[in-house]
Amino acid sequence: MRCAILGSGNIGTDLMMKLMKGTDASGSGSTPLELVALVGIDPKSDGLARARKLGIDGPHEGPDWILEHAGEIDMVFDATSAYVHKAQAQNYEDAGIIAVDLTPAAIGPKVIAAVNLTEHLDAPNVNMVTCGGQATTPMVYAVRRAVSDLPYAEMVSTVSSRSAGPGTRQNIDEFTKTTSTALREIGGASTSKAIIILNPAEPPIMMRNTVFAGLPEGTDHDAVLESIYQMEADVQKYVPGYRLKNPPVIEEGPYDTPGGVVPHRAVVLLQVEGAGDYLPPYAGNLDIMTAAAQRIGEAIAQHRATSKAGV
């Protein structure tokens, strides 16, 4: 499947480096995605220079370029900003281009690679939530499947200042809102909250994510912990640097959460080390997003190829 990446910032460039390797998201097969261009708006951007060096197109005409080349592109990975994506989403659909949306615009159904990868393979537009959402929703889901009810879940994401580009900085409310929604819709929590912190420490810190989950009376704590370890292994299949920084713990409350009083909470302390494809390994927030985007793009490509073959 022919694809283009729109947005030549940190995320778009990192995704390009991944797709240009030729291997699929698991690293074990070849990718069905054929990258034709990295499209930006600044002709002098580092990302576009790298694209040309790698031998693919690096135009700077933004979304217009994508629409003008609709006949040559089947899929666009949009790594611009929520505002740009909202303005263009309908145009991509009208042009018959599948959109994998890496902004928090949240127009299409949300997909978390480790949880609902195959749920929306026919949608014209899928949303990748946020980097923090890709990192933490799997753990909320892991707790949810081990309890009778998950009244409240919360995530705290800390990223190094250097890895947070202008898109993230201008969209910080969209980040927390979209992530929080994913914790409910895909993670299965009844109520939720998302928090993001930027940390300027030098050398830059690795991306950190913490999940807190309120555990109702009668929860089998061992089952919760077991489910969390299983999910760690599942996410590692496409993000090798994803790991529990410390063993998950169950802390005794009670806690008066927005979803009601719970006797205990689970605390899951995660770290995401990037593969270092574009920015150094501290920028795990880019990796979890781009690795998930690749996995989802590949799942869609394979599904469409199979459907076509079947006709």
Next chain:
Amino acid sequence: MTTTDYRLIDSTLRDGSHAISHQYYTDDVVRIVKGLDNAGVQVIEIAHGDGIGGSSFNYGFSAVPEKELIARACEVTTNAKIACLLLPGIGLADDLREVKELGVEVARIAVHCTEADITEQHIKVAKSLGMEAIGFLMMAHMNSPEGLVEQARLLQSYGADTIYIADSAGAMTVDDVRRRVNALVENIEVPIGVHAHNNLSMAVANSIAAYEEGARNLDGTSAGLGAGAGNCPTEILAAVSTKYGIETGVDPLALMDLAEEVVRPLMPRQQVIDRAGLILGYAGVYGSFLLHAERAAERYGVPQSEILLELGRRQVVGGQEDMIIDVALELAAKHAAAETGEDSA
């Protein structure tokens, strides 16, 4: 209204919330707002300690939804304006619209002192709602005077009416404050403010020094109630200002009554500079980590001071309370390994 030499913003009902683990009730709010308002305090800040939307596992759940408390504060005040604090990443611009409806006139948008560019959305929303917008640079000891000027220029460009630096770790000396305030007053057009903490016993001295360098907004809390070893006590700041001949427009005796009769009885403990409080200032650690670290120390059987020192080494910033659990677990594992002789280091 009389002209005053600086504007006093009291944060008992916001920063003070940390020290009581966000357990304010409506009656407390009514009595404190009335006391501050009667004493002539110009602005009263109220919110969860970590700003609007701070009620969470990470920072502690509020006993009463903060918007109920804010609504009550707005009803009770006569002259004092009501302010809210909001940290982008924790609270939302939508929250500003809600509190504006309740009667809040001043929005303080707080951000780590190197990350001002995440406040643009929120400052602009506050301005579009007709609120006064105050840009609030936290942990100001972690940035140079020049660096703070650069960040303040951003806040000013988004429309901030006033710009504060906050010594959130109570880590600054008088000289640190003077150099930073001086640089800001020289280079920034809008009025400058200082929010001081008392971990090094410098809060009042730092506030007066800030005034002398040209700061025209100062923060305090009644009886110093607040994160870490506490804030600049409003009643002491008012009394000392009077001694200096600085016109505050507030009645120090009325503030002393409020501190003694209303606020001290609410306090689970008095604000003293004990070992943990001093370590915060000494190691430059965010003040609101204090009680969270105390609880984690107890839960995991590791010394609170070790947790705080490690947080300082890791350069964690305000809002990263989850790292307290992370550090406590790692220290506990290290201690356990050392006990069983498995620690090869």
